[in-house]
Structures are given as C-alpha cells and as structure tokens.
Amino acid sequence: MHPQRRQRLWVVLSIVLFSSAAVGLAAYALRGNINLFYPPVEVAAGAAPVGTPIRVGGMIVDGSVQRAADSLEVRFAVTDYQATVDVVYEGILPDLFAEGEGIVASGRLSPEGVLVAEEVLAKHDENYMPPEVADALQQSADAGALP
Amino acid sequence: MWSFFHKLGSPPWLYRISGSILRWLLPLAVLGLVVGVLWGLLYTAPDFRQGNSYRIMYIHVPAAVVALAGYYVMAIAGAINLIWRMKIADVAMLAAAPVGAALTFVALVTGAIWGKPTWGTWWVWDARITSMLILLFLYLGVIALYEAYDNKTAASRACAVLALVGTVNIPIIYKSVDWWYSLHQPASIKFTGGSTIDPSMLYPLLLCIVSFYALFTCALLANMRVAILDRERRTGWVQRLVEEGG
Numbered sequence: 001m002h003p004q005r006r007q008r009l010w011v012v013l014s015i016v017l018f019s020s021a022a023v024g025l026a027a028y029a030l031r032g033n034i035n036l037f038y039p040p041v042e043v044a045a046g047a048a049p050v051g052t053p054i055r056v057g058g059m060i061v062d063g064s065v066q067r068a069a070d071s072l073e074v075r076f077a078v079t080d081y082q083a084t085v086d087v088v089y090e091g092i093l094p095d096l097f098a099e100g101e102g103i104v105a106s107g108r109l110s111p112e113g114v115l116v117a118e119e120v121l122a123k124h125d126e127n128y129m130p131p132e133v134a135d136a137l138q139q140s141a142d143a144g145a146l147p
Numbered sequence: 148m149w150s151f152f153h154k155l156g157s158p159p160w161l162y163r164i165s166g167s168i169l170r171w172l173l174p175l176a177v178l179g180l181v182v183g184v185l186w187g188l189l190y191t192a193p194d195f196r197q198g199n200s201y202r203i204m205y206i207h208v209p210a211a212v213v214a215l216a217g218y219y220v221m222a223i224a225g226a227i228n229l230i231w232r233m234k235i236a237d238v239a240m241l242a243a244a245p246v247g248a249a250l251t252f253v254a255l256v257t258g259a260i261w262g263k264p265t266w267g268t269w270w271v272w273d274a275r276i277t278s279m280l281i282l283l284f285l286y287l288g289v290i291a292l293y294e295a296y297d298n299k300t301a302a303s304r305a306c307a308v309l310a311l312v313g314t315v316n317i318p319i320i321y322k323s324v325d326w327w328y329s330l331h332q333p334a335s336i337k338f339t340g341g342s343t344i345d346p347s348m349l350y351p352l353l354l355c356i357v358s359f360y361a362l363f364t365c366a367l368l369a370n371m372r373v374a375i376l377d378r379e380r381r382t383g384w385v386q387r388l389v390e391e392g393g
Contacts, residue, residue, distance in 0.1 A: 008230045012311060019312040027319070035328040036273040057328060104330055112157030121266045126335040129345035130192030130200060146279060 015061035037104045043113070055125060056085055057104040065099055078103060089117040098124035122132045154234050158375045159384045165368040173365045179358030187351035194348075203261045205352060209359035211254035214282065217247035217363055221289065222314045225307030235371075237303045238378070240310065241293060242370035244368060246363060248286035254280060274323035275331035278316055287312040296332055 001009070027034065038048045046056050058078035065076040073090045076099075081133035087105050097103060100106035107116045129137075154160050187205035194201040220245035227236035230284045248337065259269045270276070289306045296302030336342040342349055379385045 002187060005230050012229050015308060016314060017303050019191075019317040023315045023319070031327075032287065034274050036271065036330055037328050039328065057330075098266060101196075119268070121268055123330055124197070124265050124332050127343045128194050128197075128204075128330045128335065128348050130347065131195040132192070133345055134195035143347045144350070 009091050009117045010087060032102050037064045037106075039080040039082075040078055040085040041080055041082040042113075043109065048109060050111055053106065054115075055106040056087070056115050057102065058085070060097075060099050061103050063085060079103070085113070085115055087120075089120050091118075091120070092134045094122040117124055156235050158235065158379050161235060162372055162375050164388050165372055169365055169372075172361055175360035176358050177366055179354055180362060183351050183354035183358055186349075187355065191348050194343075197265060197322045200261060200264045201348075203257050205355045206260060207254055207257040208352060210250045210257065210357045211279070211389060213359045214250035214254055214279075215320060216360070217250060217367075218282065218285070218314070218317055220284075220311075220367070222310040226308040229307045230313075234378070235375075237307075238371050238374045239367065240289075240303070240307060241355060242302050242367050242374060244286050244289045244293075244306075246366045246370065248283060248290065250299055250359075251279065251283040251286060251361070254372055255283065261270055270332050273329040274327045275320065278320040278323050280322060281316055282313075285309070285316065288313075315333060335340055 037055035040056065040058050043056055044047055045084065048056070056078060058080045061077040061079050061084060065074065071090065072092065073088065074093065075086065075088050076084050077084045078086075078088050087107075089105065089107075102125065104123055105115055105117040105120045106119045106121075109115055184205055188202055191202075193199050217307050221240050224236045224240035224243065227233050228240060255276075258279075262271070263269050289310055292309055293299075293302045293306050296305065320333075323329060335344045336349075336352075343350065376385060
C-alpha cells in the first residue's frame, strides 16, 4: 500500500476508535440514567428517589390487580421476581395491560414505597405467534405441570 | 480483484453496469415488496396479544434494518474516499444519505403509529428510540454539511469524517435493548439462534427485508447515476450519450 494511503488509513481508523472510546466513556458515566425505568429490586433497595418523577418497570403480579367499583382507580403490584412494588393508578390502561404481562409505570414514590402513577405503558415482549399456537403452548404447559 | 476495483472507479463503466442492474433488480424488488406486504397483511394470522396492529412490522422492521445497513454503506464509502480519494466512493456516500434518512424516518413514524395502540404512547425517550433519532440527525447532518461548503472536495472529506464518527451509533442502536432497560422489546430475530416470531409470520417478514435491501440498492444506484452524469457532464462519454439519446 502507498505510504500516504497507509497513513490516511491510520487516520480513519483512529477517528473511529477515538470517537467510539469517547462515546463509550460517556455512556459508561451515564449508565444508570440511560435506563428508561427502575426494576422493583432497586426501588426496594432504596436506589430510587422518593417524591421525584421516576419510572418503574416489571411484570404485573398474578392476582394483584384490584379495580375500584366507583372510579377508574386501579391497584396492582409489579415484580422482577426478586422484589415487588405496589402501584396505584387512576386512568385508562393500555389494551395489553394484563396480569403476568410487562408494564412501565411513571409517577412518584410515596414515603410508604407505593408508586403513585400518572401514566402506565404496556411493554411488549419479542414473541409473536397466532392465537392457535399460543393456545397450544398454553395447553402443553398445563399438561407438563400435571403429575 | 484490483482490476474490478479500478473498473468500479470508472464512471462510464459504473453508469453502464448500474443501468443494466437496475433494469432487472428494480422490478424484482417491487414485486418482492408487493408480495411480502400482501402476504403479511392478508394471509397471516393475527398476533395472540396485539391482534392486527403487529402487521406494521412488515414495513417497520425492514426500514429499520436497512436504515442501519445503509449507514455502513455511507461510512465505508466515506472511508474509501478519505484513504484512496476515489470519486465514485464520494458519489456513493452522498447518494446513500437521503435514502438512509428516508428509511430512518419511516421506521420512526411506523414505530410511533404502532406504539400508540401497543404501549399507550406515541413516543418515549428510551435508548432504542433516542439512538434511532440520532441516526436520523446524522443522515441529515451529512446532507446539510455537504451543502454548507462551496469547495465540494473539502465538503466530501468533512462529511466522511462525520459519517465515520457516527458509526459508533450503529452498534448502540442494535444493542440498546439489551444493554439498558428500554420500552422497546429485544430483537426477535438474532444472528445466533432462531427467531421468536412464529414461522408463518416470519417468512413474509424475511421477504420484505430482502426486498427493502434490493430497493435500497436500486435507490442508491439511481442516485449515483444522476450524480455521475452531473459531475461528468463536460466529458466526451456523457456528451456522446446525450447525442445517442440514451
């Protein structure tokens, strides 16, 4: 390779390397802040601030959803299978909201550790299948659970 | 190999060969896209949780995948121009920018339209969506930077440096859903291992992705042909081409 071109090749490589290193360091410094939400285990450990707007994400605990009879208020618990956080929300929930599904709730933590949510978003997972396949999977899972 | 490289650097050769590639690749790409989209919209089952709204992925996923691939085309062409001073590489870099910007825009808009019924919001500042927005700004930045210079040789080199600096964003977009907690779901199709999309839904998606790649190639070549004619308008071969009516 021509010496001049070799030199330019090194310049190009160092541009890519140094900019990657700079962005990598910035992302490392901001690592906690790039996360969209806190998992319940961090809330339970006291890592999430009380009284300021935060988001908490996790799976809705089976059987935890309680709807008020006279208003749109809903109470439920989210878990990451290590800790759970109680959430109270008043408003319209997304269509995909269901027990056992993932959500991200934004709101403020009360001093008692309950998240008073202003917005609840459903988190979709990476699985796509027709309803018949989902039914078949559910049936085989139920059959496997039997002795 | 080197003779091919030298031929690639010859504008008349590239103009001729790209013309014959476009003649068969463009109909094939359009046909593939029409078949893939109709297959996805009409002949696949609804999703067990999302119902019919998931079908937007037949446009969203290919647009996003090719928007990322297009950035590599732009950045590698920029690097070749910086190192070897190849005029064709400069043409390719500038031809890729508007196509990539359009694809990124389509991915962002279709994602927002899907996000409203699925998540409950049009927009959220999570790592995947924000890094995708940065990709759009990088594409637009390359276009704007080129237009900002009067000296087009200096403009091309500045654009190539910007494109190279921006490559760091591509692995970030790709891995953002794994590295950080985000609202966007992790990848369903992985290089290693299988997919978590049911095969009946996956095949039309793969056809759409291949068709989008082909369509990107067509748009890139068509843009390059226009740029080649513009830059070479004073040369003999272009004037002969005009006299022949081609």
